[in-house]
Amino acid sequence: MRMRGIGGWLALALWLGRAVWLGGGLVHAQSQLPAGAMSGHPDPMLKFVSFVLDDVQKNWDRVLPAQMKTPYRHAKLVLYRNSFPSACGKAETAVGPFYCPGDEKVYLDLEFFSELKRRFGAPGEFAEAYVIAHEIGHHIQKIEGIEQKIRHLQETNPREANQLSVRLELQADCFAGVWGNSTEQRHLVNRNDIESAIHAAAAVGDDRLQRLGRGSVNPEKFTHGTSAQRVEWFRRGLDSGKLTACNTFGSER
Numbered sequence: 195m196r197m198r199g200i201g202g203w204l205a206l207a208l209w210l211g212r213a214v215w216l217g218g219g220l221v222h223a224q225s226q227l228p229a230g231a232m233s234g235h236p237d238p239m240l241k242f243v244s245f246v247l248d249d250v251q252k253n254w255d256r257v258l259p260a261q262m263k264t265p266y267r268h269a270k271l272v273l274y275r276n277s278f279p280s281a282c283g284k285a286e287t288a289v290g291p292f293y294c295p296g297d298e299k300v301y302l303d304l305e306f307f308s309e310l311k312r313r314f315g316a317p318g319e320f321a322e323a324y325v326i327a328h329e330i331g332h333h334i335q336k337i338e339g340i341e342q343k344i345r346h347l348q349e350t351n352p353r354e355a356n357q358l359s360v361r362l363e364l365q366a367d368c369f370a371g372v373w374g375n376s377t378e379q380r381h382l383v384n385r386n387d388i389e390s391a392i393h394a395a396a397a398v399g400d401d402r403l404q405r406l407g408r409g410s411v412n413p414e415k416f417t418h419g420t421s422a423q424r425v426e427w428f429r430r431g432l433d434s435g436k437l438t439a440c441n442t443f444g445s446e447r
């Protein structure tokens with residue numbers, strides 16, 4: 195695991211810290227905290243998550259109508275530890291973060307984030323932002339009707355189901371990259387950070403998938419594609435800033 199080029203992200207973390215500190219109004223925590231959810235987790239993590247979520251969604255407020263003529267509606271965020279009920283089944287720490295199309299909520303497992311930070315340091319922090327942007331990417335797929343179309347295709351072509359899931363995941367990475375494009379324009383992210391962050395998120399995610407027990411309901415349990423594919427599609431969104439660059443279904447890569 196290479197750990198170079200984290201300066202830009204450290205600057206972003208500092209900038210976020212200051213923005214959150216100075217601008218109380220910037221933080222709109224759309225979170226439902228089950229009792230004890232935050233115990234053992236210092237407030238900075240909640241602030242960081244809230245700030246990134248807000249930043250990602252504000253970007254879609256602007257980009258989605260401009261590029262797709264579709265109004266954006268905000269997803270809700272549920273932070274949890276241990277387990278929490280969702281419309282997609284029970285969210286459990288073992289499964290990691292996921293988006294539930296049924297209730298349009300992102301379920302974030304705070305333990306997953308702690309683990310990213312413990313194991314990867316600063317690239318782990320950018321990885322947290324990337325994970326949030328990826329999950330909101332699934333929300334974009336819901337709004338645009340892509341998720342519904344693909345789910346129908348999967349039901350009618352079960353043999354293609356896994357491959358279609360990979361394409362959905364890579365598209366969510368590309369949509370995360372479209373947000374990344376706006377952070378880059380604001381000079382918040384050093385693009386050298388991106389690769390190590392995506393590898394960090396993938397590594398923690400894959401470890402968790404291996405520990406996943408049977409019977410859990412989680413859209414994220416499907417293959418996400420290789421780390422290289424994920425970086426490639428994130429970069430396409432990052433480079434172009436355009437949703438039309440994210441047609442993973444019409445690509446061999």
Ligand SMILES: [Zn+2]
Nearest residue numbers: 328363366414
């Ligand atoms: Zn996903």
